[in-house]
Amino acid sequence: MESPSSRLTRVLGGFILTLMVMASIVVMDAGELVFSDALVAAPVAIGVISSILLVVMIAGKSRPHGGWVTDSWISREPEGEMRERLERERDEASMQDIGSKWARMEMRHLESKHGEE
Known part of the structure; x- marks a missing residue:
């Protein structure tokens, strides 16, 4: 049994990859990256926030449970x-x-x- 944190890490990784593919398709279709368009800015912003959360979760993997910022949000204890x-x-x-x-x-x-x- 794995921890909820490791499951969320996998889901966030897939989610970020999907957003990156979607943003690159939009850039290839338009020929340039324009952040004023809401269809580009929203997925990029969500991707950045998800990436920050993913980095914070990965950085806390080696620490004991209860001593990291995200422990109150999602448990790193084994199930x-x-x-x-x-x-x-x-x-x-x-x-x-x-x-x-x-x-x-x-x-x-x-x-x-x-x-x-």
Whole structure:
């Protein structure tokens, strides 16, 4: 199982290549690159932003998880570890929920008991 970050890296790579091919077709068809045309400027801008995100994600691959800028956006943990961690957090949250339900029930019981006395 691979991490969501590695999957996104592959998708971004394919997306950037597609945008580059599309931009080069437009340039070859028009004979020159004119950024004032929205059909050229929008894909180029999206490609630049995607390239920056891809470079940032690749630069953080060697660092430990949790210590990189993009970790709050997309996890670099392997999927198995991420699932285990999320299940642990879910179990802890459900135990905390049981405690709060118990406290509410106890509070209602005490209020009804002291209200009757």
